[in-house]
Amino acid sequence: xVEVGAAAFADLGPYHSILxxxxxxxxxxxxxxxxxxxxxxxxxxxxxxxxxxxGAARDADLLALAVDAPMRGRGVGRALLAAVIxxxxxxxxxxxxxxxxxxxxxxxxxxxxxxxxxxxxxxDADVGAYLSRERAVRMVRPIxxxxxxxx
Numbered sequence: 781x782v783e784v785g786a787a788a789f790a791d792l793g794p795y796h797s798i799l800x801x802x803x804x805x806x807x808x809x810x811x812x813x814x815x816x817x818x819x820x821x822x823x824x825x826x827x828x829x830x831x832x833x834x835g836a837a838r839d840a841d842l843l844a845l846a847v848d849a850p851m852r853g854r855g856v857g858r859a860l861l862a863a864v865i866x867x868x869x870x871x872x873x874x875x876x877x878x879x880x881x882x883x884x885x886x887x888x889x890x891x892x893x894x895x896x897x898x899x900x901x902x903x904d905a906d907v908g909a910y911l912s913r914e915r916a917v918r919m920v921r922p923i924x925x926x927x928x929x930x931x
Contacts, residue, residue: 781812781822781846788846792885793911795844802826802843811863813847813856821847823860825867827875840868840875840923842882845891857891861898865921872923879920883907886915895919 782803786796802808802824813821824843842864847856868880882900884891892902900919907918 781810781819784819784821784848785844785846787849789844791912792914799824799844808843809867811860813860815851815854815856818851819848820851820854820856821845821860823864825864827877838876838878840877840880842880845882857894858898861894865898869923877923879922881918881920883916883918885910886917892917892919895921 782796782799785799789795789799803810805826807826809825811823812819813823823845826841826843827839828841829838842861845857845860845864847860865880868875868877872878880900882895884895896919898921900921903918903920905918907916909915
């Protein structure tokens, strides 16, 4: 899945090494989306305190969601996002997470639209830019308010 993510995020920086490091961190959860028996994408979730440390969480953080280019447009991303939202909501009493947050490239309008349909909103937070200098947009979604379905 690192290869899928590295290809999907190639414009943003050296994600092969970044994703490998994230996958190795304790407490990181991951989902693999497939079409038939073929892996098509993945999502990665972590829980972090406001200062970025792990432990008694305040925020759930969708660290990455990537779908292999030939598999896009078939609902894999929506299914992965729905699984992450369901898990965060299910575990919120234990984790203390009151919201799910993510960063997305400003130019990635398809992903941003998918996140908005799932209840995410843009924030005014300045979270900087990717190594490519592309602006990162912070989006958040409260936990507990679940849509009937993610379109």
